[in-house]
Amino acid sequence: MPRITQELLKSRAEHNEGCLSNLEEITLHQFELEKIELLETYCRHLKILYLQNNIIEKMEGLSKLKELEYLNLALNNISKIEGISGCESLKKLDFTVNFIDLEELEDSLINASRCPLLKELYLTGNPCTDWSGYRDFTIATIPQLESLDGKEITPTDRIKANQAYEDLLVDLHHKIEMRQIEKQKQEQLKNQQAIVPAGSIEANQEDKNNEKQPYTKESRKQMYLEMAQDKEKKEREKNPDKFKEPKKESSMFRTDGEIRQCNEGKYDFKLKEFDDPEWSFFELSVPKFMDTSFLDVNINPKWVSVRVKGKLTQLRLDQEIIVEQSEVKRSQTTGSLVIKMKKLKANELVKFQTKREQEEKKKKEEDLKAQKLKEQLEREEKLKLCDKIEQKIIQKTQDFTTFDDVPDLE
Template identity: 40%
Template sequence: MPQQIDEQLLRKRAEHNDGDLSTLREVTLHQFDIERIENLDKYCRNLEILYLQCNQISRIENLGKLKRLQYLQLSLNNITTIENLEGCESLEKLDLTVNFVGDPLCVESLKGNIHLRELFLVGNPCTDVPGYREFVITTLPQLRLLDSKEIEKSERILAAQEYPAIREALLKRRAEKLTAKDAISAASSTSEAAASPTEESEHYLSRNAKATPKASTEDNTQESKQIDSPAQAPEPVDAPGTLANSAPPEPASDDLERRRLDFQNKPVPHTPEARLAAARDLAALRESAPKNGADFADPTKRKKERILFAPDGRVLQKNEGKYLFKWHSTPSTLVLTVEISKFLDTSLIDVDVHPTWIRVTIKAKILQLVMEEEVQTTNVACERSKLTGQLAVTMVKASVVGDVHEIRSRERLLAEQQAAKAAEAAEANAKAARPRGARTNPLSRSSLRQTLEPSGDSKGRLDYKNIFREQATHKTAPDSRLLMPGALAQSKIVDAPIIAADIAPDETFRDNPDVPPLC
């Protein structure tokens, strides 16, 4: 069964939005083999970015109600025409790289998308039509970028001059193509005209000698004749019907292997129908592969069996996610810290504690470690840091009695007390290491500078010759204006008796007669 866009798939792809679809802005649905666009206008009307590349979508539909859609990615699909995008009023970028759009005239359906700035049609048959770029540039004047190439003003002017002739030629080409198609339909039988992709799939897988439906172009007809030639036709498959829509008998493993080799080595017509048929049959082969013990998707991606225990029962240590971890042991607890991304949801983490070993499963990747001491499996605390995302698993040792939370609180208090004692000891050591001869000058430089502000003399000058003598023989009267920054404070010098302690020189002071006086 092909994958459908349903509520379950959308909620699964909306994990980054906590599964909320009503406020979903971006969704990625690539490589799901989706064949039809549906239910997006029902569940996700506020979408702004939609990724649908690498699927089997054949039509652009059910997107008219996505008024906020700005970027639509539909590369590597089976789309043959551009349609049903008039309702996407906010569309700015459309990517249809490697599809089957063959008529450049279908670009005219984008005239109403006035906000469209970028259009990608590389790998479509329409890009090989003469005058394709000039026609698109003139038809969509709002474009700024076409096929990853910026549109210049001079190019737009020249394209507008050639536009009438190019459009007339494209209309004539469309009429001729429709006439040829009607002629082929009239000449072919009803069964051949109504052949489904499933029948082409049956022919591709079984290589029966029956005649294949006629293709719509001469190239596809020639490829079909080459496949039907007796030299290339393998032995027919015994089981009738197709793998996609019917339930044939379970084939043998060697038959499935031969079909897988056919998919890889035999040529396939490059048409939307053949591509859809191949995708359906590959999906059927993947579903049948586990029953027969074969992997048809990619043999190199077979999952290896996890070996978590040795044959003798020993627990093996594993770190599949290459996570950084650290052990921290205290007298009562054993703590394991694991560095995990803070953007990883906690629901994807599982912790399993055993007496002598622990297993942490992080997004299906196992971190299994053996502990040196036995712990209590029922007395464990698991926490994550909101800032860094680090996981901390605190386990109480088997010989300790008490709850893990009480033990952690007691250890935290003890650690704080030890840190305070260490700070006091460091301060005492710093005081003890201070030189004995060092003394603290009671008159700091800042106070000296404030004290020596211009005094109240008429000239407002200082006698710098007697600074030391004046400070030694006089005291300054307290003045509140000295404490006001920016104020023109004036200090008053008051006579005071000379105190021996004030004029006593420093013990380390030595008078040197060779030093000239300041004057």
């Protein structure tokens, strides 16, 4: 069965350009809806709400609509008025042709009376209206009411109703008790009729088929279910592509159970785990104007993954993180997705980094000493080599023989 979704609300808010945050009126009739939902989340400023001709059984998801003035739930399966105590601005209620019976009438009217501005109420076509004291009892229970079932309430009507209220209340409780007794008798009779000879089963089945089905919540719901199935069948025949099964998303795990590291969307990314002692950062460059609803972020203590329109980008983390303290944001300038992840053992990491820095510093000092020692040794070797050369030159000079008879050069 159809449900109220954000897409449905936007499609019904075309007169407001699809904007839900400031929407004041919406029509959701004839959608075979079974439940009221999401209105408190997306449409907090509704003033007029049409939900007639559905199969809604319970009034819920309405109490936070503080500005709601008119609620139409005609032609539904409502059996009790409830869940509207927070609707401070409610002026008009329409429950035409529902299933509010005598058993729930008193509680329903008391709940409706908690709406201080309620002026109009429609209960035509409900089982409770068959009671002769229904109108006077309703007028007396909801003193602020000005019109009931389209008929104005005069001061005379109000005085008459208040005078008869006590007697009507006694009569109502008596009728409820009598009805409960009658229901028990009918159930016993049905149980007795269920035990029949084998030869008369076919005859009884034929009688049931010919018997006119009563108009109840169950029969009405069944009728709407059949209508919805027929509607869906025709829609499938008309638009088969619309009902195709969506493509399966790629697995996050390899066949051996390990996490996949992948970037199916080919987006640029940065993973910074050692720049900050307490935080790890993952930045994914998604298109600036892409709607955030297309992004699905999954943070695990040992890995992080982002699906962008179904395409998976996933990386393992070298350092375990605290998921609850992680933050996910989008850059207002570039649109990039930024995930800030709190490291699990920040203190130990600080010690590790300090130790590593000290070791690196010590290594640099040792390398520097070794370099200086090497340079010193090279200098010493050069000096030794120079000394050897000088000694050789001196020795050669001493060994040189002079000739006195050789004339000097001119």
